[in-house]
Amino acid sequence: DGDGIDDGDEVLGTIAGLELHLMGTNPLRKDLLIEYDWFDDSLECSSHSHKPSTVALSLISYAFSSSPVTNPDGSTGINVIQDYGQGGQFTGGNLINDDNGVLSGGVNGSEFQSHKNNNFDSIRDGYFYYNLLPHRYNTSSSSSGQAELPGDDLIVSLYCYGSDTNVAHTVVHELGHNLGLRHG
Numbered sequence: 001d002g003d004g005i006d007d008g009d010e011v012l013g014t015i016a017g018l019e020l021h022l023m024g025t026n027p028l029r030k031d032l033l034i035e036y037d038w039f040d041d042s043l044e045c046s047s048h049s050h051k052p053s054t055v056a057l058s059l060i061s062y063a064f065s066s067s068p069v070t071n072p073d074g075s076t077g078i079n080v081i082q083d084y085g086q087g088g089q090f091t092g093g094n095l096i097n098d099d100n101g102v103l104s105g106g107v108n109g110s111e112f113q114s115h116k117n118n119n120f121d122s123i124r125d126g127y128f129y130y131n132l133l134p135h136r137y138n139t140s141s142s143s144s145g146q147a148e149l150p151g152d153d154l155i156v157s158l159y160c161y162g163s164d165t166n167v168a169h170t171v172v173h174e175l176g177h178n179l180g181l182r183h184g
Helices: 007-012 054-065 110-119 164-178
Strands: 030-038 078-083 128-133 145-147 153-156
Touching (some): 030 164, 054 078, 110 128, 110 153
Parallel strands (some): 030 078, 030 128
């Protein structure tokens, strides 16, 4: 289906034991898998969580499912599978306890890598995009996100502006960078 995931892995699971088919992958449709880990903090505004809401996640799914790409089964769109620790097969996403809510450095920094190493199961490497949602990154950045270009790691850092729409738009934007798209 051209999504970069081996069709056998989508149907049978991976040799390492990642049960992609139980998560909803389909060898006849393009799939995109994302794991979300987040910080909670009370910086610059009242106490808040950066955990993406189900509304934000629905907006992300809708954006990709509305894509005009054609799948081998004749359907259009991309199936987005999102793990925010909701249970069942989805136990990857979780709250990360962080002293200050700020990720020092960016997506290529040592703190990001440390959090990923401690919270992202290595059997998901090459299958899932890893999205970390701190209050800010790079200590005082006013940027809403950062991503590898191309790659599989991204940051969504909306400080006190984490509305469902802002979260969804920023996730889609940063995933675009992971997929090789630049600004403009």
